[in-house]
Amino acid sequence: MTPAPLSWRIERSTAASRTALAGVGLAVVAFLTLPLWGDSGDMRLGVEICYYLALAQAWNLLAGYTGLVSVGQQAYVGLGGYAFFALSVLWGVPPLTALMLAGAIAALLALPTAFVVFRLRGAYFAIGTWVVAEVFRLSLARVTPLGGGTGMSLPVAVVREVAEGRALRDVIIYYLGLGLGIGTILMAFSWLRSRHGLALTAIRDSETAAASVGVDNRRTKLAVYLIAAGISGLVGALIFLEKLRISPDAAFSVGDWTASVIFIVVIGGIGSIEGPIVGTIVFFALRALLVDYGAWYLITLGLLAVVIMVVAPQGLWGVIARPLGLQLFPVQRRLHWLDAAARPE
Amino acid sequence: MAWTNIVLQGTLLGGLYALFAAGLSLMFGVMRLVNIAHGDLIVLSAYCALVIVQATGLHPLLSLALVVPLMFALGYALQRGLLNRTLGGDILPSLLVTFGLSVIIQNLLLEAFSADSRRLQAGALETASLRLGDQIAVGVLPAIVFAMAIAVIALLQLLLYRTALGRAFRATSDDAETAQLYGVDIRHVFALATALALAIVSIAGVLLAIRTNFDPSIGPARLLYAFEAVIIGGLGSPWGTLAGGIVLGVAQSLGAAVDPGLEILAGHIAFLLVLVVRPRGLFPRLAD
Numbered sequence: 070m071t072p073a074p075l076s077w078r079i080e081r082s083t084a085a086s087r088t089a090l091a092g093v094g095l096a097v098v099a100f101l102t103l104p105l106w107g108d109s110g111d112m113r114l115g116v117e118i119c120y121y122l123a124l125a126q127a128w129n130l131l132a133g134y135t136g137l138v139s140v141g142q143q144a145y146v147g148l149g150g151y152a153f154f155a156l157s158v159l160w161g162v163p164p165l166t167a168l169m170l171a172g173a174i175a176a177l178l179a180l181p182t183a184f185v186v187f188r189l190r191g192a193y194f195a196i197g198t199w200v201v202a203e204v205f206r207l208s209l210a211r212v213t214p215l216g217g218g219t220g221m222s223l224p225v226a227v228v229r230e231v232a233e234g235r236a237l238r239d240v241i242i243y244y245l246g247l248g249l250g251i252g253t254i255l256m257a258f259s260w261l262r263s264r265h266g267l268a269l270t271a272i273r274d275s276e277t278a279a280a281s282v283g284v285d286n287r288r289t290k291l292a293v294y295l296i297a298a299g300i301s302g303l304v305g306a307l308i309f310l311e312k313l314r315i316s317p318d319a320a321f322s323v324g325d326w327t328a329s330v331i332f333i334v335v336i337g338g339i340g341s342i343e344g345p346i347v348g349t350i351v352f353f354a355l356r357a358l359l360v361d362y363g364a365w366y367l368i369t370l371g372l373l374a375v376v377i378m379v380v381a382p383q384g385l386w387g388v389i390a391r392p393l394g395l396q397l398f399p400v401q402r403r404l405h406w407l408d409a410a411a412r413p414e
Numbered sequence: 415m416a417w418t419n420i421v422l423q424g425t426l427l428g429g430l431y432a433l434f435a436a437g438l439s440l441m442f443g444v445m446r447l448v449n450i451a452h453g454d455l456i457v458l459s460a461y462c463a464l465v466i467v468q469a470t471g472l473h474p475l476l477s478l479a480l481v482v483p484l485m486f487a488l489g490y491a492l493q494r495g496l497l498n499r500t501l502g503g504d505i506l507p508s509l510l511v512t513f514g515l516s517v518i519i520q521n522l523l524l525e526a527f528s529a530d531s532r533r534l535q536a537g538a539l540e541t542a543s544l545r546l547g548d549q550i551a552v553g554v555l556p557a558i559v560f561a562m563a564i565a566v567i568a569l570l571q572l573l574l575y576r577t578a579l580g581r582a583f584r585a586t587s588d589d590a591e592t593a594q595l596y597g598v599d600i601r602h603v604f605a606l607a608t609a610l611a612l613a614i615v616s617i618a619g620v621l622l623a624i625r626t627n628f629d630p631s632i633g634p635a636r637l638l639y640a641f642e643a644v645i646i647g648g649l650g651s652p653w654g655t656l657a658g659g660i661v662l663g664v665a666q667s668l669g670a671a672v673d674p675g676l677e678i679l680a681g682h683i684a685f686l687l688v689l690v691v692r693p694r695g696l697f698p699r700l701a702d
Contacts, residue, residue: 132506136506138505184690192448195450195509200638203678210675211675211679332514364521365521365525367521371518375496
């Protein structure tokens with residue numbers, strides 16, 4: 070017996086999304102070739118854009134999909150940075166190995182942290198993660214071999230291990246950042262297209278419904294939490310390798326590593342892959358525009374995020390893309406009816 | 415004797431933390447809204463008092479007569495104009511909007527008053543102390559703060575359980591939709607809850623400003639203390655909040671006695687321990 074021919078097929082991309090993908094391709098080429106046409110200032114900006122992209126994707130997976138609104142991601146940026154310094158300076162691990170290990174260490178430390186903060190629900194989880202980040206900051210400020218409260222600089226010997234000359238070092242750090250930025254987006258994309266992504270989307274839309282169709286909510290949430298911590302740790306290690314200096318206040322800054330990231334995701338559009346990308350563009354554009362106005366920059370960013378959350382919670386990307394059916398990273402499954410007559414009313 | 419003294423000072427400090435926490439707890443209790451800008455509103459009240467004291471020459475404690483109604487009005491307007499729009503099934507909007515407010519308030523204060531640290535001068539009151547025996551003395555100011563915390567919490571308890579407004583608060587807390595069916599205007603009730611919370615916040619802010627130096631950046635740490643006191647005490651219980659504040663204050667004093675650098679850390683660790691051992695707090699009343 071042969072099965073009846075299907076009257077529909079499942080599509081994942083639309084014509085508009087294929088066109089838009091070409092635009093993304095151009096941007097990727099521009100980023101890939103940046104060291105050929107840009108100076109070291111451009112590369113530094115490029116790295117910064119990449120690590121905000123990665124942090125925003127990680128936070129979006131947490132808050133946008135699993136409802137784990139963390140205000141404590143600076144914990145893992147800081148831990149990643151400090152793990153990198155400890156490994157490379159105190160134990161002589163080669164810098165690039167230390168970088169990778171730092172991400173793993175951050176993810177590992179997220180496990181006991183999750184044990185504590187997962188006892189708090191919803192909004193209390195948010196503040197609980199913040200307390201934990203403060204505990205890490207205050208604890209590391211007491212570790213004298215890592216410079217205590219004032220922090221420490223990366224010794225020249227370690228810096229030289231990355232590459233002998235400054236120009237080559239800039240290029241290496243740039244490509245590491247780019248890899249991290251693009252890698253995080255691709256990881257989020259392939260994850261969301263997989264079976265696990267379906268679980269994640271189900272949790273985003275309704276936790277109860279997700280659990281009722283067999284999604285293990287707690288396990289999925291824990292996995293996302295650990296992965297977000299690992300990404301943030303890698304970013305942290307890279308940030309402080311680039312800055313060549315670390316201190317508890319800079320490493321565990323809620324403003325730099327969490328507030329900005331939250332604004333990026335909210336402004337761009339929470340719960341999509343494109344949102345954090347759009348948000349990052351807006352964030353850096355606003356920063357360039359308001360560079361001379363000090364605190365007004367953060368006030369504007371905060372106001373924009375508040376207005377968007379109240380007026381258009383789907384964010385700028387939602388406002389632009391939804392009417393056009395635009396998707397850069399198609400993770401949905403659409404039914405396309407081959408035979409119009411078979412379509413149920 | 416030294417340890418008794420430390421615990422006593424910590425208990426008095428706990429009164430201030432209970433004041434921080436009472437407003438946060440009230441807003442969460444009535445409308446399940448966790449106000450991330452809570453600490454920054456404490457600092458905002460401190461600056462309000464500073465401006466009033468500088469303009470009128472009033473004693474800082476008397477400035478409360480102006481700061482409290484001002485913050486009450488701000489609270490009502492904030493809830494009615496903005497925060498009511500963020501409430502609903504999903505906690506994300508209210509959380510992110512109050513987070514945005516926190517950053518906005520901090521940076522506006524920074525623009526207006528710079529990052530310099532300030533203090534409200536309360537004259538002789540700052541250094542006055544009461545002798546309790548040979549080796550123990552209590553500052554008059556910390557004692558006043560503690561007494562005010564008890565008064566505020568007692569009044570809050572009375573309001574919640576003995577007045578029509580309190581009944582509306584509790585009804586809305588239990589089930590907002592059903593409360594509406596019985597003629598409760600929940601938008602108005604929510605606004606009154608926030609107004610009342612900010613009135614308490616303003617008392618906390620002025621007392622904080624007399625007790626210690628403040629600058630625009632200290633808000634988030636006050637939010638964390640308030641939050642810790644609420645969780646240690648157990649959700650939804652005003653007297654539990656006072657106990658939570660005291661546990662936190664004592665933990666910080668003990669930490670500071672061991673090593674000044676341990677003060678804040680000891681408080682956070684006490685909180686995490688309670689969370690692990692008794693996740694619902696020491697005196698739980700409300701189910702989340």
